[in-house]
Amino acid sequence: MNKELEHSFVELLEKHQNIVHKVCRLYTNNYDAHNDLFQEITIQLWKAYPKFRGDSKFSTWMYRVGLNTAITLYRKSKRTINTQDFEGVEFKIKSEDYDDTEEQQLKILYKAVHELNDIEKALVFLYLEDKDYREISETLGISEVNARVKMNRVKTKLKTILNP
Amino acid sequence: MDELDILKKDWNKANTDYKKLSVKDIYPLLQKKSSSIVKTLFYISIAELMFWILINSIPYFYSDEYRQKLEIIYSNEYVLTGITFLTYGIILLFIYLLYNSYKSISVTDNAKNLMKSIIKTRNIIKCYVIYNLVIAGVSLIFGFYHALNNDPNIASQIENFSSKELAIAYAIMIICTVIFILIVYLFYKIIYGFLLKRLNKNYNELEKLEV
Structure with missing residues (x-):
C-alpha cells in the first residue's frame, strides 16, 4: 500500500x-x-x-x-x-428513584443498553447516530419493516429493564 | 420523551471518556495483526488441509511396508493411480472452494450477508472434515477386514474362532472405528462451537427477525 x-x-x-x-x-x-x-x-x-x-x-x-x-x-x-460486572450505579433501583438526577439516569440508561444483545445494540447505535430506518435495514441486512418492529421491541425492552 | 431520546441528547456530547488519538497514534495501529474470527478460520482451514494431506501421504512415502501392502491390495496399479488422483483432485477442489469462499467475505457487506459468507466458509471446512472422517472410517474398516483375512499371523489366530467370536471381533472393530470418528468429530465441534458461538447467536437473531 x-x-x-x-x-x-x-x-x-x-x-x-x-x-x-x-x-x-x-x-x-x-x-x-x-x-x-x-x-x-x-x-x-x-x-x-x-x-x-x-x-x-x-x-x-x-x-x-x-x-x-x-x-x-x-x-x-x-x-x-462480562456486562454483569459493569461498574455503575445499583441497577435494580426502585422505580420512584428513577427521576433522580440526570447523571444517574444516564448511567442507568447506559447500563441498560449494555444489557442488550449485540443486534439490539447495533439498532440502538444507529438510532442514536440519527440513521433512518432505510440505512439501519441496509446495514444489518434486514427489511425496513422488521427494523422498525425490532426497534420498538428494543424500546419496550429498555423500559422493562428500567422499570422492572 | 422515551429512554433512547434521553440517551441521544447525551450521546453526541459524551466524547470525553476516551482518549482522542492523534495521527501519530494511529499509524502504529495499521501495522498490528488482526485477530478476527475470519483470520482464525483461515488458519484452521490451512491446518486442516495440511493435516489430512500429511496423514494421507506420510505413511506412503516413509514406510516401505505400508507401500507394499497398499500395492498388494491394489494389485492393479491403475486403481492406485486413479485413487491417488481422485484424492488430490478432491483436495484441490476444496482448496478452490475455500479460496472462493474467503474472497466472498467482505467487511463492507451488510451484517447478515457477512455472517452468511463466514458460515458458508465454515461449512466448506466442515464438509472437508466429514469427507476425511468418512474416508478414515472406511479405510479403517477395510484395513481391519483385510488384516483379518490376509495377515498370516492374525489369520492363524482367528482360525479357531467360532462364528460368535468372529462376530464379536467384527463388532469390536466397528465400535473402535466409530469411537475414533466420534472423538475427532467432537473435537471439531468444540473448536468451531467455541469460535463461532457468538456469530451463530447473532445470525439466528437476525434470521428470527425475518420470520
Missing part, C-alpha cells in the same frame, strides 16, 4: 475516530477491551480502504465496517469483562 493512501486513511480516521470510539463504547465495558476493539476496527477499515470508492461518505462506510467488526469479526479478548 502506498504512503499516500496510508496518509489519507490515517487523516480520515483521525477526523472520524469518534464513530469507532462510540462503537467500542457500546460493545465493550472496560478500557483494555475498548482499545482492543478499536484496534481491530482500525485494521479492518485499513484492509478494506483500498476498495473504498467514495460512493458513500467515509463516515457511513465506517459505521458498517465498525459494526460488522464488533458484531461478527471481533473475538472478545480475555480482558473483556
